[in-house]
Amino acid sequence: MKYKNMSAFLLLAITFSVTSFSQDLLSKEEAISQMLVxxxxxKIAENQVEVADNNQSVLNSGYLPTLTGNANAQYDRSNETREFPGAFNEDGSPRPNTEIEGAESQSYNASxxxxxxxxxxxxxxYNYKQLKETYNLTELQARETIENTTLQLFSVYFDVARLTENLEVFKQALEISQKRVTRSQYGFDYGQSTKLEVLQAEVDVxxxxVxxxxxxxxxxxxxxxLNVVLNRELETIGFQVDTLVxxxxxxLLESFVEKAEFNNVTLLQAESQTRISDFEIKANKALLLPSVGLTGSYGWNRVNSPASAFFPGSVSRGNNLTVGANLTWNLFDGGRSIVGIKNAKILNDSQKLQEQQFELQVNRDIANALGNYRNLLKIYKIQEQNVExxxxxxxxxxxxxxxxQISSIEFRQAQINLINVQTNKNLAKYDAKLAELELLRLTGQLLNVEF
Structure with a gap:
């Protein structure tokens, strides 16, 4: 009776929790759409692309002229006393001091x-070309982020799918065990089985x-x-996923492998970084050449001067236009430009070596991924036959x-064997699919296929 009460409680809990699931289907396409948004x-990668796009604009190229405006206004108020020692009027009396109070002056100018x-x-x-290529590199980095996040998404998505299928397997096993309890109880009631068989069936339930x-x-x-990857409410759990693979x-996969060197995002980034390094050398060489520029200015000014002891007040106005050209040639800067060119060439050589290293590593990874995929696919097919x-x-x-003809223990072992091979088959199916997605990522085709 104790086992019956416990199993009834567990059945109630399971029934409640399972039926609380909504049947809304989160398809693979919808999951990818939510992930991208x-x-x-x-999002961070997209912001970096936007910054790189702003940097490659003609507004950041140095090709446009600069225009500056200046304006100034000044006001002055002063009191002045001027003495004339040794100076005399016509009548021989000493010339008196001249006092000027509140003398105001203003000056204005603009240019x-x-x-x-x-x-x-x-x-x-070449700096402008570097900015253009940096934008291309940033786009490739954003693509790499999307590819890696897509793999992360499907790793979790398929984990949900695998656990969903496993849950169905376990529920079927529970249903079989429940029927065994009923059959064993009937057999015990009619004297065809022992109480031990009933208790064993209840233990299995x-x-x-659990x-x-x-x-x-x-x-x-x-x-x-999965909700973390999709950046949505954590408790949004009333959904199902697509278990069809x-x-x-x-x-088609072999054709992808053959063209991998033209599509792999790691190799494309390495090539882009090499081009940026080439432009860096040419930009450093430009420091050895002269620069020519044009200048121009237009100015306006006005000055209001107060009366003084010798002159009356005055107002002066004027404007001027100036146009000029300049030539600058840094004939010798202590050797800094030469050192910069040498270092740029060394870095360029290092970048080419790194590009060769990446190519070798990517080819290895593709060969391993292809072998893993084919092996896991064979295992999945074997597991399918094993389930049958x-x-x-x-x-x-x-x-x-x-x-x-057999005991309940032998039957239970057959049931456990089926559970194990079914869960192994589910694991093999999604492992094979993830291996295929990894191969598609390495060949640069992950974002070009339908899921």
Missing amino acids: NNFGI LNVNYLLFDGLGRF VTDS IVLNAKQQLLNAKRD EFENDL TNQNNLERSRERLNLG
Whole structure:
């Protein structure tokens, strides 16, 4: 009776938790769409691309002239006493001091200045090309972020799918165990079986119930992990995922592998960094050449001067236009430009060596990924056959149990064997698919296929 009460409680808990799931389907396409819009890492990468796009603008190129405006206004008020020692009037009396109080003066001026660099040894040209290539590199880095996040997404998505299928397997096992309890109880009531068989069946029900509860909790945890990748409310768990998995055609995969050197994002980034290094050398060489520029300015001024002891007050106005050209040639800067060119060439050589290293590593990774994928796909097909074999074995064991030809322990072992191969098959299926996605990422095709 004790076992019956416990199993009834566990059944109630399982029924409540399972039926609380909504049947809303989160498809693979919808998951990718939400990831692209909401994922934090992808948002940051998009911001970096936007910054690089701003940097490659003509407004940041140095090709446009500069225009500055200046304006000034000044006011002065003073009191002045001027003495004339030794000076006399016509009548011979000493000349009195002259006092000026509250003498005010104002001055105003404004100017516009234009500077335009005509030629700087092509340094500006190569710096602009560097900014353009840096933008391309940033786009490749953003693509790499999206590819890695997509792999992360499917790793968690398929984990949810695997746990969902495992939960169904465990629920079916629990249902079989429940039927065994009923059949054993009937057999005991009619004297065809012992109480031990009833107790063993009830123990198996409890065991399977606990397994189902644990699987349910693991599924909830995996759904929260998926919500983190999608950047949505953690407790949005009332959804199901698509458990259907389709594999790409093997010939198509081989064509992807053949073109991997033109599409792999790591190799493309290395090539981009080499081009940036080339531009850096040319920009440093430009420091050895002269620069030519144009200047121009237009100014206006006005000065109001107060009366003095010798002159009456005055107002002066004026404007001026100035146009000029300048030539600057740094004939010798202590050798800094030469050192800069040498270092740029060394860094360029290092970048080319790193590009060769990446190519070798990527080719290795692709070969390993292709081998892993094919191996896991074979394992999955073997596990499929194994499931069919164990299902037939369980059905035959059920018939023999009903005929009393095997014990409940032997039947339980057949049931456990089926559970194990079913969960192994689920694991093999999603492992093979993830291996395929990794191969697609390495060949640069992950974002070009349908899921």
